Amino acid sequence: MKIKYLILALLPLGLAACQSSDMQTFGDNVVTILQQQNPSKTLNAYDWHLDTGASKHMVLKFDNEGRFSVSTTCNTLGGSWKVESNQLVVGQLMSTMIGCNDQAMQQEKLAGQLFEQKAIPLFLDVKDANAPTLTLMSSNGQRYVFTGKMTPETKYQGQAETIFLEISPQTKSCTGVAAQTCLQVKEIKYNEQGLKTYQDQNWSLFYDTIEGYTHSPNERQIIRVKRYTIKNPAADQSKYAYVYDMAVEREAIKGSL
Incomplete structure (x- = not known):
């Protein structure tokens, strides 16, 4: 550049x-x-x-x-x-x-x-x-x-942990505090050579929101997310806050575009 x-x-x-x-x-x-x-x-x-x-x-x-x-x-x-x-x-x-x-x-x-x-x-x-x-x-x-x-660092009074999530194009109905729609995710780890390893081969329901992220039913995405620990969360609140950082991979679903 x-x-x-x-x-x-x-x-x-x-x-x-x-x-x-x-x-x-x-x-x-x-x-x-x-x-x-x-x-x-x-x-x-x-x-x-x-x-x-x-x-x-x-x-x-x-x-x-x-x-x-x-x-x-x-x-x-x-x-x-x-x-x-x-x-x-x-x-x-x-x-x-x-x-x-x-x-x-x-x-x-x-x-x-x-x-x-x-x-x-x-x-x-x-x-x-x-x-x-x-x-x-x-x-x-x-x-x-x-x-x-x-900034998220100011809002959550601390530094973030960086994690990577693969997001399924399909969401699912779920029940947390109330009925809602959940993302389906798989957490990924990358080694020093950039090779990825799935922490779980099965999709997990993601009950939280990811600030700044917009889900697309037409794409499979791997995204980089900043995860902040919330100090003194309420009884019905997650102990983490998630903030979208960037898309690492994006793949259009065949026949969706």
């Missing part, structure tokens, strides 16, 4: 001067919020979504090792990050280079323009911990409001 480097430009001094009043107001609001929390930990605890009108949201992710990514409908940008003096300070950007349609290109152009700044004024509002907002100001004074969605 080709990588392109986006050279970051310094904000023009004249532009900064003419916007000084707006920036001051923005900065005063930032101080009020950031004095009450650790902004770096908050940024890391959520995935940040911006609706730009494209088919998919622009999504920001900040890891705890000083790297961030910007996922668009088509390409992904990334670089280093830190918070200093109420600003998001980013390093040199890198981007994948996939051909995109016009709508996706507009979203990617917006991402490039916003993050080509070395220091981006930010406003972090966490009054609603379930849907905090991150406002970033571009060099021309435009504000972009991202909405936070808790």
Whole structure:
């Protein structure tokens, strides 16, 4: 995959001067919020979504090792990050280079323009911990409001175990707490050479849900899943939460398409 480097430009001094009043107001609001929390930990605890009108949201992710990514409908940008003096300070950007349609290109152009700044004024509002907002100001004074969605690590307060499940195209009626429809699964282990071994040759009923996964009766799939342990689950609740990560294998069922 080709990588392109986006050279970051310094904000023009004249532009900064003419916007000084707006920036001051923005900065005063930032101080009020950031004095009450650790902004770096908050940024890391959520995935940040911006609706730009494209088919998919622009999504920001900040890891705890000083790297961030910007996922668009088509390409992904990334670089280093830190918070200093109420600003998001980013390093040199890198981007994948996939051909995109016009709508996706507009979203990617917006991402490039916003993050080509070395220091981006930010406003972090966490009054609603379930849907905090991150406002970033571009060099021309435009504000972009991202909405936070808790990462699974934040939501479940721990790291996940990675497991692999083969999913049958056919579901079955089952009864857990109440009558429901269950997936049929087989757990798989992979060795260092990538060879798979089935833990059980028979299908097992899966009573839980897999967040982010959509079942298809027309496909046999092997998926990678993150399994989190729920702390202090209710009496009628599973001790695990499952989050879809990616499809490893997909096979259309003959005659279904």
